Amino acid sequence: MTLLKVEGLLKSFGGVTAIADLDFEVPEGVVYSIIGPNGAGKTTLFNMLSGIYIPDEGSISLNGKDMVGLSPHKIARSGVARTFQNLQIFFNMSVLENVLVGCHLRIKENLISTALRLPMAVREEAKAKQWAIDALNFCGLGEYISSPSDALSYGVLKRMEIARALAMKPSIIMMDEPAAGLNDTETAEMLSLIRRISESGITVLLVEHNMNLVMQVSDRVLVLDYGSRLAEGSTEEIQNNPQVIAAYLGTDTNDGVIGTKTGGSHYAV
């Protein structure tokens, strides 16, 4: 079943076309990766899917519901979560509180009972705390629950952002370069985390430059080039697509297969 459907999407910034007439469909339950060189329009696409930018033309529908023109908080309400390429951490809050913000839509709140701290509010708060702790444990961050967020390493913060997104109980999570800036161990952990997220039934939309990770974790891959679709298919189809190989590696290919080059996880552009 199709979860996310994008048709004829177009976005330009002052004459520069960032996304040109893009179509794709994300089936429910898959890990769907979007790859392409820097400037191919991946983050612009994410920003449109999450309501930060409004597309010039085209439609975006989630579960058959039109999403174009909705503000980000309304899109979040329909089950879309995302993480950011440049971390967006609430540094003025602890790790637990950051993830509790992710529970925002799941907490039932009545201002009177909150202000007076009635038992109802206390119970709801305890429930939310448990959801947040579960999300942190799921991302392997159990030991950081009570840490302030401004004392943590980059890798931990990346996973905390994911925990925060998962605390929303989304139907789809959009991850913008989750492995960027991570070392090999952290990247391996990220790979297994993405797998676990997918196994828990959440559809994953992934933008990532680490081809090794993309090829290992994805069910389907969309290749963007200058804002339009260069190829789409299973990882195998993409790895053997001559156009993709040409765009990525030029004519000078090692063995013609992306991502199996030794250590060549980050391609140069």
Add this chain to the structure above:
Amino acid sequence: MKRIKGLIILAIILIALPILFPNNYFITVVGTAVALHAVLAISLNLLMGYAGQISLGHAAFFGIGAYSSAILTTQHQWNPLLSIGAGMLITGIIAFVIARPILKLKGHYLAMATLGFGIIVSIILVQAGNFTGGPDGLSDIPPLALFGWTISSDFHWYVVMSTVLLLIVWLVNNLIDSRSGRALRALHGSEVAAEMMGINTTSVKTNVFVLSALIASFVGSLFAHQQAFISPDSFSFFFSIELVTMVVLGGLASTYGAIFGALVLTFLPELLVVFEDYEVMVFGGILMLMMIFMPQGLFVALENLISRLYRNYFNPPLPVPASDGENHDVA
């Protein structure tokens, strides 16, 4: 638990002071002013410290509350309690109307817009002489009466203001540690991430702006009934700056810090009468030095120092949290 502890300590201090120093001018008169300023600073801190939206016009809401009460009770013979409610209603409507356009602005632009609003209100207070009495202000404002008990003496007012302070501290701390409070603070941390968590940032900003204006209006009305005389001087741009200084001095995003800031800045002019004409300069100087040397605020800095000393004295130092420090600047 920490929340309750702070509140209990504050309550004990507020009760103990007049018992230890009965009929002391510094307790009943200055203490009442400290409590009033503290409530104002806490309300401004909600907006500035927690939600990260600066306001240089907070005195305007304080003034609207005070003048609403004064005008309704002196010129229309309203019941003081009713006039407090009416003042809050008027303030709430004004705050709601200006919130949306104003809070679309960020940083310096927001500061300018709130500054402009504050100046407009204080000009109206001076110029609309028919209602406000112009620069001479309004006098003969009736005292407040609660259930047949007329609040008249300085000590009565000390009790009322202390109770209001405790109540506001309790409510604000409950709020800060809830879903709405986290939404507020998330706004400060990252607006785009807050939106992506499903927080309607526009309405959260509007709500906190209105809430902080309502609190200011409420204590403005109390102020009018306490003083029995008000003039535009009390609600000028300089008072807004003083409130900002209190918040920054105590420490942004710290309720007890705001109280501490109010305490210091209310006592300073009392103790240093020589500064009278240079008060604003002294406040400006404090603000500058704070920003440079203690951006997290005096109260928070002291709190950290005490807890560090306490830890070193009673326990071995804790290991540094696992943070390799590398890759930290990639973001």
